[in-house]
Amino acid sequence: MIDFSPADQVVEVGAGMAIAELQSLLGAEGQCLPLPDPAEWGAAAAGYPGTVGGLLACNLPHGYMAACGMPRDWVLGAILRRPDGTEAKSGSRAVKSVAGYDAHKLGVGAWGRGLRYVRVILRTYPTKGLPTMSIVQSAPVQSPVFIQRCLRSDFDSVLRQTPGVVAHDPQTQVIWSQERPTTPPKAG
Amino acid sequence: MGESDIFAGLASVLPPERILGSEAARRVYAHDAYTVDRSAPDVIVLPETTEEAQAVIRWCLVHQVPFTPRGAGTGLSGGAMAAKGGVILSTKRLNRILQIDIPNRRLHAQAGVANLKLSQAVAAEGFHFAPDPSSQSVSTLGGNIAENSGGPHTLKYGVTAPHILAMTWIDNAGEVRTWGTGVEGGPGPDLLSVLVGSEGTLGFVTEAWVKLTPLPARVETLLASFPSVVAATETVAEIIAAGVIPAALEMMDRNILVAVQAAFGLEVPAGTEAMLLVECDGSPAAAQAEIEEVFAICQRFGAIELKLAANEAERKHLWTARKKGVGAMGRLAPTVVTHDGVIPRSKLPEMLTFVYEVAEAERLGVANIFHAGDGNLHPCFYFDDREPGVVERVVRAGERILTKCIELGGSVSGEHGIGVEKVDFMPLMFSEADLALQGDVKRMFPTSEFANPCKVLPTQKGCVEHQRRWRGAAH
Numbered sequence: 001m002i003d004f005s006p007a008d009q010v011v012e013v014g015a016g017m018a019i020a021e022l023q024s025l026l027g028a029e030g031q032c033l034p035l036p037d038p039a040e041w042g043a044a045a046a047g048y049p050g051t052v053g054g055l056l057a058c059n060l061p062h063g064y065m066a067a068c069g070m071p072r073d074w075v076l077g078a079i080l081r082r083p084d085g086t087e088a089k090s091g092s093r094a095v096k097s098v099a100g101y102d103a104h105k106l107g108v109g110a111w112g113r114g115l116r117y118v119r120v121i122l123r124t125y126p127t128k129g130l131p132t133m134s135i136v137q138s139a140p141v142q143s144p145v146f147i148q149r150c151l152r153s154d155f156d157s158v159l160r161q162t163p164g165v166v167a168h169d170p171q172t173q174v175i176w177s178q179e180r181p182t183t184p185p186k187a188g
Numbered sequence: 189m190g191e192s193d194i195f196a197g198l199a200s201v202l203p204p205e206r207i208l209g210s211e212a213a214r215r216v217y218a219h220d221a222y223t224v225d226r227s228a229p230d231v232i233v234l235p236e237t238t239e240e241a242q243a244v245i246r247w248c249l250v251h252q253v254p255f256t257p258r259g260a261g262t263g264l265s266g267g268a269m270a271a272k273g274g275v276i277l278s279t280k281r282l283n284r285i286l287q288i289d290i291p292n293r294r295l296h297a298q299a300g301v302a303n304l305k306l307s308q309a310v311a312a313e314g315f316h317f318a319p320d321p322s323s324q325s326v327s328t329l330g331g332n333i334a335e336n337s338g339g340p341h342t343l344k345y346g347v348t349a350p351h352i353l354a355m356t357w358i359d360n361a362g363e364v365r366t367w368g369t370g371v372e373g374g375p376g377p378d379l380l381s382v383l384v385g386s387e388g389t390l391g392f393v394t395e396a397w398v399k400l401t402p403l404p405a406r407v408e409t410l411l412a413s414f415p416s417v418v419a420a421t422e423t424v425a426e427i428i429a430a431g432v433i434p435a436a437l438e439m440m441d442r443n444i445l446v447a448v449q450a451a452f453g454l455e456v457p458a459g460t461e462a463m464l465l466v467e468c469d470g471s472p473a474a475a476q477a478e479i480e481e482v483f484a485i486c487q488r489f490g491a492i493e494l495k496l497a498a499n500e501a502e503r504k505h506l507w508t509a510r511k512k513g514v515g516a517m518g519r520l521a522p523t524v525v526t527h528d529g530v531i532p533r534s535k536l537p538e539m540l541t542f543v544y545e546v547a548e549a550e551r552l553g554v555a556n557i558f559h560a561g562d563g564n565l566h567p568c569f570y571f572d573d574r575e576p577g578v579v580e581r582v583v584r585a586g587e588r589i590l591t592k593c594i595e596l597g598g599s600v601s602g603e604h605g606i607g608v609e610k611v612d613f614m615p616l617m618f619s620e621a622d623l624a625l626q627g628d629v630k631r632m633f634p635t636s637e638f639a640n641p642c643k644v645l646p647t648q649k650g651c652v653e654h655q656r657r658w659r660g661a662a663h
């Protein structure tokens with residue numbers, strides 16, 4: 001951890017820090033990244049086990065998404081390593097900023113391609129403000145897990161047609177399943 | 189290429205009644221709400237569809253005529269100014285809501301629809317478009333996307349980016365692209381987030397699918413008066429630190445209150461140096477619990493008076509000072525320049541003290557009305573621009589404040605953008621390597637020196653000479 005300001009709800013960490021370690025450091029100050037407790041939620045706990053860099057690179061749906069957004073919404077800035085090895089900064093420690101092109105968003109969901117996170121600045125959440133989750137867990141989890149997200153109006157039928165569902169969230173229309181989904185993705 | 193050639197050329201791709209070129213029109217379109225710099229376009233075009241806009245952009249690219257997108261022109265950094273002249277591509281006629289999909293909580297609209305119209309269209313169904321810049325009655329969806337606009341309720345609901353599901357836009361090579369799906373958070377790099385907030389320099393947005401957010405079941409609004417600015421800013425820090433996330437947390441200092449009092453008869457308790465407007469929303473129980481906690485914190489930090497809105501009419505009344513504050517400032521002096529900087533919010537007490545010191549040193553009036561919960565300052569300097577040397581002092585004061593924002597870990601713009609106004613401040617915040625990375629991000633997209641030139645990144649081709657022409661052209 002490079003810097004943590006609970007009063008600002010902003011933390012700057014090395015991208016290699018384990019999520020579990022970061023959560024315990026933040027937890028000591030009543031803060032957290034809004035990710036479900038893996039012991040309780042298994043598959044629905046995106047980011048565990050793993051690192052901060054991995055969390056952003058995958059940007060997976062999770063149980064608090066409806067109220068707290070996706071990892072992409074938490075990244076305020078970063079030091080990035082470019083493919084040629086040079087490093088550059090993007091963003092800031094402020095919770096909002098419109099200053100140039102947000103290079104720090106480019107690694108989000110990129111699965112490690114292109115820019116690498118060296119350090120990231122993230123916003124944290126007060127633990128006591130966490131909402132109740134609407135995830136329904138239906139089976140114990142074994143990896144790997146497939147994730148689908150669909151339109152609200154398609155949710156019931158997609159859920160019915162998906163084999164091996166382990167969890168679903170009617171609020172965000174995310175379905176976690178152990179078997180490859182058979183429903184073809186719909187346009188829209 | 190001369191003005192009449194441009195007019196004639198564009199008349200081959202658009203009906204002539206949708207091309208404006210009169211002296212009066214060119215003057216109106218020479219600047220946005222940032223009026224210090226001015227540069228008139230040769231013509232203004234009003235496309236009605238994506239195809240028409242594409243035809244105009246292609247024509248401009250082929251004939252090497254600069255073009256600049258424009259929404260309602262409420263931008264505060266000169267982003268919609270035609271820096272090298274040429275064509276203003278206005279979204280005024282791209283003003284239709286195309287589809288409302290309540291079951292899937294989304295809405296499809298053209299880029300020129302005013303922000304508030306989006307919310308009004310779905311209010312009866314219990315929804316709204318959450319980003320609410322104070323300019324929302326006129327500022328457009330396309331402008332909000334370009335500036336990644338925030339507003340009083342950004343603290344809880346976020347800026348524009350998370351509310352945009354998909355966009356149809358024309359890149360700077362003239363190709364129509366559709367990015368995003370109707371479902372949020374798909375796999376792959378988050379390019380949509382790079383496009384949002386790129387100030388109209390990467391392409392022209394014609395349509396977007398936006399997310400609709402349910403209206404809260406209960407809203408509690410509190411107006412708190414404090415005997416000192418420090419007490420008010422410390423209260424803000426404490427509310428955040430206590431883990432409450434209000435829907436809005438806004439601050440107004442004494443000079444704003446004096447103006448609003450004079451203009452709208454707002455009652456300000458004696459001894460008030462600052463007011464906080466706090467709104468908590470959600471389920472009735474949650475909103476109630478939060479506002480009670482905020483109430484207690486305000487009391488602990490020495491609030492002189494606490495007013496809780498009992499109904500919708502009172503709630504609107506409590507918002508008067510916040511909503512009309514900047515307008516009322518016209519009473520203080522002939523000219524008002526609103527700055528925009530952002531810092532980590534725990535630094536607010538230190539930052540505000542600095543703002544007052546700078547104003548005093550530069551002999552300028554300053555009033556503060558801003559999104560305190562986000563740490564987003566808007567110091568408004570008011571002065572008489574006929575006074576010799578005053579503009580230089582205003583510019584210097586702005587520079588000192590932004591330098592301090594950077595020093596405290598913040599940014600040179602919270603929501604107004606870089607535009608032409610702050611291009612020269614970018615090197616204060618970013619090193620050469622950082623700016624090189626941003627340049628490469630820009631080049632990931634098709635680029636053209638004719639597409640919205642001279643904005644955001646410093647040292648663009650041919651801009652220094654043009655800057656001499658437009659800088660301070662208002663004077």
Ligand SMILES: Cc1cc2nc3c(=O)[nH]c(=O)nc-3n(C[C@H](O)[C@H](O)[C@H](O)COP(=O)(O)OP(=O)(O)OC[C@H]3O[C@@H](n4cnc5c(N)ncnc54)[C@H](O)[C@@H]3O)c2cc1C
Nearest residue numbers: 259260261262263267322323328330331334338388393603
């Ligand atoms: C009184 C007042 C209050 C304000 N309050 C706030 C506030 O609370 N929060 C906030 O964030 N801002 C605020 N602003 C600033 C401004 O209103 C916002 O930046 C707004 O989003 C601009 O929208 P617009 O339609 O007026 O865009 P314009 O000013 O016309 O354009 C802004 C930029 O967007 C680009 N652009 C416009 N349309 C498109 C398009 N279709 N495709 C691509 N690029 C496009 C332009 O090229 C330009 O760079 C305020 C301004 C005023 C005058």
